[in-house]
Protein backbone atom coordinates (compact mmCIF):
# COMPACT_ATOMS: atom_id res chain seq x y z
CA UNK A 1 0.00 0.00 0.00
CA UNK A 2 1.39 3.42 -0.97
CA UNK A 3 1.04 6.50 1.23
CA UNK A 4 1.82 8.81 -1.73
CA UNK A 5 -1.32 10.63 -2.95
CA UNK A 6 -2.11 9.99 -6.62
CA UNK A 7 -2.07 13.75 -7.24
CA UNK A 8 1.59 13.90 -6.12
CA UNK A 9 3.99 14.67 -8.97
CA UNK A 10 7.23 12.76 -9.56
CA UNK A 11 10.71 14.28 -9.37
CA UNK A 12 11.33 13.96 -13.16
CA UNK A 13 7.94 15.61 -13.83
CA UNK A 14 8.89 18.54 -11.60
CA UNK A 15 11.78 19.33 -13.96
CA UNK A 16 10.04 18.41 -17.22
CA UNK A 17 9.73 21.44 -19.52
CA UNK A 18 8.27 19.61 -22.52
CA UNK A 19 5.98 21.94 -24.49
CA UNK A 20 7.39 25.08 -22.83
CA UNK A 21 9.38 27.77 -24.61
CA UNK A 22 12.34 29.33 -22.79
CA UNK A 23 13.93 32.58 -23.97
CA UNK A 24 17.45 33.04 -22.61
CA UNK A 25 19.57 36.14 -23.23
CA UNK A 26 23.36 36.09 -23.46
CA UNK A 27 23.17 32.40 -24.38
CA UNK A 28 26.58 32.38 -26.07
CA UNK A 29 28.35 33.05 -22.76
CA UNK A 30 29.79 30.93 -19.97
CA UNK A 31 26.62 30.44 -17.88
CA UNK A 32 24.16 31.10 -20.73
CA UNK A 33 25.42 28.22 -22.86
CA UNK A 34 25.21 25.77 -19.91
CA UNK A 35 21.73 26.97 -18.90
CA UNK A 36 20.49 26.77 -22.52
CA UNK A 37 21.69 23.19 -22.72
CA UNK A 38 20.00 22.32 -19.40
CA UNK A 39 16.70 23.86 -20.58
CA UNK A 40 16.91 21.85 -23.83
CA UNK A 41 17.74 18.65 -21.89
CA UNK A 42 14.66 19.30 -19.71
CA UNK A 43 12.55 19.25 -22.90
CA UNK A 44 11.97 22.97 -23.55
CA UNK A 45 12.07 24.58 -26.96
CA UNK A 46 14.82 27.13 -26.40
CA UNK A 47 15.13 30.58 -27.96
CA UNK A 48 18.68 31.74 -27.46
CA UNK A 49 19.59 35.38 -27.91
CA UNK A 50 22.83 37.13 -28.72
CA UNK A 51 23.69 40.64 -29.89
CA UNK A 52 24.60 38.85 -33.13
CA UNK A 53 21.87 36.97 -35.01
CA UNK A 54 24.52 34.68 -36.53
CA UNK A 55 25.94 33.72 -33.11
CA UNK A 56 22.43 33.11 -31.73
CA UNK A 57 21.59 30.74 -34.58
CA UNK A 58 24.91 28.92 -34.18
CA UNK A 59 24.27 28.38 -30.44
CA UNK A 60 20.67 27.23 -31.12
CA UNK A 61 21.89 24.71 -33.72
CA UNK A 62 24.23 23.12 -31.16
CA UNK A 63 21.54 22.43 -28.53
CA UNK A 64 20.33 18.86 -28.00
CA UNK A 65 16.90 18.23 -29.55
CA UNK A 66 14.60 15.23 -29.31
CA UNK A 67 11.91 14.60 -31.93
CA UNK A 68 9.47 17.51 -32.02
CA UNK A 69 11.80 19.83 -30.13
CA UNK A 70 12.94 23.01 -31.91
CA UNK A 71 15.45 25.67 -30.92
CA UNK A 72 15.79 29.15 -32.39
CA UNK A 73 18.18 32.10 -32.36
CA UNK A 74 17.21 35.77 -32.11
CA UNK A 75 19.18 39.01 -32.05
CA UNK A 76 18.72 41.03 -28.86
CA UNK A 77 20.71 43.78 -27.14
CA UNK A 78 19.70 44.73 -23.57
CA UNK A 79 21.07 48.24 -24.08
CA UNK A 80 18.60 49.11 -26.88
CA UNK A 81 14.84 49.31 -26.27
CA UNK A 82 13.99 48.70 -29.95
CA UNK A 83 16.21 45.61 -30.02
CA UNK A 84 14.52 44.22 -26.88
CA UNK A 85 11.08 44.64 -28.43
CA UNK A 86 12.03 43.24 -31.85
CA UNK A 87 14.01 40.36 -30.26
CA UNK A 88 11.09 39.39 -28.02
CA UNK A 89 8.62 39.59 -30.94
CA UNK A 90 11.00 37.52 -33.07
CA UNK A 91 11.09 34.88 -30.29
CA UNK A 92 7.26 34.72 -30.20
CA UNK A 93 7.02 34.62 -34.01
CA UNK A 94 9.56 31.80 -34.29
CA UNK A 95 8.62 29.66 -31.25
CA UNK A 96 4.91 30.57 -31.00
CA UNK A 97 5.10 31.67 -27.33
CA UNK A 98 7.43 32.43 -24.43
CA UNK A 99 6.77 30.68 -21.09
CA UNK A 100 10.13 31.15 -19.40
CA UNK A 101 12.48 34.14 -19.49
CA UNK A 102 16.09 33.91 -18.29
CA UNK A 103 17.59 37.40 -18.09
CA UNK A 104 21.29 36.58 -18.24
CA UNK A 105 23.04 38.70 -20.92
CA UNK A 106 25.52 41.14 -19.47
CA UNK A 107 28.90 42.63 -20.47
CA UNK A 108 31.45 41.54 -17.85
CA UNK A 109 32.67 44.45 -15.70
CA UNK A 110 35.43 43.83 -13.18
CA UNK A 111 35.82 47.41 -11.93
CA UNK A 112 35.07 48.54 -8.39
CA UNK A 113 33.58 51.89 -7.28
CA UNK A 114 36.99 53.58 -7.29
CA UNK A 115 37.85 52.77 -10.90
CA UNK A 116 34.54 52.28 -12.76
CA UNK A 117 33.97 54.98 -15.39
CA UNK A 118 30.74 56.97 -15.70
CA UNK A 119 29.92 55.26 -19.03
CA UNK A 120 30.63 51.75 -17.67
CA UNK A 121 28.34 52.42 -14.69
CA UNK A 122 25.68 53.87 -17.03
CA UNK A 123 25.73 50.79 -19.31
CA UNK A 124 25.49 48.56 -16.24
CA UNK A 125 22.27 50.35 -15.25
CA UNK A 126 20.86 50.34 -18.80
CA UNK A 127 21.43 46.57 -18.93
CA UNK A 128 19.27 46.34 -15.80
CA UNK A 129 16.58 48.41 -17.57
CA UNK A 130 16.84 45.79 -20.34
CA UNK A 131 16.15 43.02 -17.81
CA UNK A 132 13.12 45.00 -16.59
CA UNK A 133 11.73 45.63 -20.08
CA UNK A 134 12.08 41.98 -21.13
CA UNK A 135 10.39 40.91 -17.87
CA UNK A 136 7.51 43.31 -18.55
CA UNK A 137 7.09 41.99 -22.12
CA UNK A 138 7.02 38.42 -20.77
CA UNK A 139 4.44 39.40 -18.13
CA UNK A 140 2.20 41.13 -20.72
CA UNK A 141 2.53 38.16 -23.09
CA UNK A 142 1.50 35.72 -20.30
CA UNK A 143 -1.45 37.89 -19.27
CA UNK A 144 -2.65 38.04 -22.90
CA UNK A 145 -2.39 34.23 -23.14
CA UNK A 146 -3.97 33.76 -19.67
CA UNK A 147 -1.19 31.36 -18.66
CA UNK A 148 1.54 31.47 -15.99
CA UNK A 149 5.12 32.40 -16.88
CA UNK A 150 8.45 32.16 -15.07
CA UNK A 151 11.04 34.93 -14.98
CA UNK A 152 14.60 34.37 -13.74
CA UNK A 153 17.02 37.28 -13.27
CA UNK A 154 20.74 36.57 -12.90
CA UNK A 155 22.47 38.54 -10.19
CA UNK A 156 25.76 38.25 -8.37
CA UNK A 157 26.91 37.79 -4.81
CA UNK A 158 29.04 40.90 -5.49
CA UNK A 159 25.80 42.87 -5.39
CA UNK A 160 25.82 42.33 -1.61
CA UNK A 161 29.57 42.09 -0.96
CA UNK A 162 30.03 45.79 -1.83
Ligand SMILES: NC(=O)c1ccc[n+]([C@@H]2O[C@H](COP(=O)([O-])OP(=O)(O)OC[C@H]3O[C@@H](n4cnc5c(N)ncnc54)[C@H](OP(=O)(O)O)[C@@H]3O)[C@@H](O)[C@H]2O)c1
Nearest residue numbers: 026028029030031032050051077078104105106107155156
Ligand atom coordinates in the same frame (compact mmCIF):
# COMPACT_ATOMS: atom_id res chain seq x y z
N1 LIG B 1 30.36 33.66 -14.26
C1 LIG B 1 30.22 33.99 -12.98
O1 LIG B 1 30.94 33.51 -12.10
C2 LIG B 1 29.14 34.98 -12.55
C3 LIG B 1 29.11 35.38 -11.23
C4 LIG B 1 28.11 36.26 -10.82
C5 LIG B 1 27.16 36.72 -11.72
N2 LIG B 1 27.23 36.34 -13.02
C6 LIG B 1 26.19 36.87 -13.91
O2 LIG B 1 25.73 35.82 -14.76
C7 LIG B 1 25.44 36.33 -16.05
C8 LIG B 1 26.24 35.57 -17.10
O3 LIG B 1 27.61 35.62 -16.76
P1 LIG B 1 28.72 34.87 -17.62
O4 LIG B 1 29.87 34.64 -16.71
O5 LIG B 1 28.11 33.71 -18.32
O6 LIG B 1 29.13 36.02 -18.64
P2 LIG B 1 29.69 35.90 -20.15
O7 LIG B 1 30.39 34.60 -20.38
O8 LIG B 1 30.44 37.17 -20.41
O9 LIG B 1 28.36 35.87 -21.01
C9 LIG B 1 27.47 36.94 -21.01
C10 LIG B 1 26.81 37.03 -22.36
O10 LIG B 1 26.00 38.19 -22.33
C11 LIG B 1 25.89 38.68 -23.64
N3 LIG B 1 25.80 40.15 -23.58
C12 LIG B 1 26.77 41.05 -23.30
N4 LIG B 1 26.28 42.30 -23.37
C13 LIG B 1 24.97 42.17 -23.71
C14 LIG B 1 23.93 43.09 -23.98
N5 LIG B 1 24.13 44.42 -23.95
N6 LIG B 1 22.71 42.62 -24.30
C15 LIG B 1 22.47 41.28 -24.39
N7 LIG B 1 23.42 40.34 -24.18
C16 LIG B 1 24.66 40.81 -23.83
C17 LIG B 1 27.11 38.21 -24.44
O11 LIG B 1 26.65 37.52 -25.58
P3 LIG B 1 26.77 38.10 -27.10
O12 LIG B 1 28.16 38.65 -27.25
O13 LIG B 1 26.54 36.85 -27.91
O14 LIG B 1 25.69 39.12 -27.24
C18 LIG B 1 27.80 37.21 -23.51
O15 LIG B 1 28.05 35.97 -24.13
C19 LIG B 1 25.77 37.82 -16.02
O16 LIG B 1 24.56 38.52 -15.76
C20 LIG B 1 26.73 37.93 -14.87
O17 LIG B 1 26.70 39.21 -14.27
C21 LIG B 1 28.19 35.49 -13.45
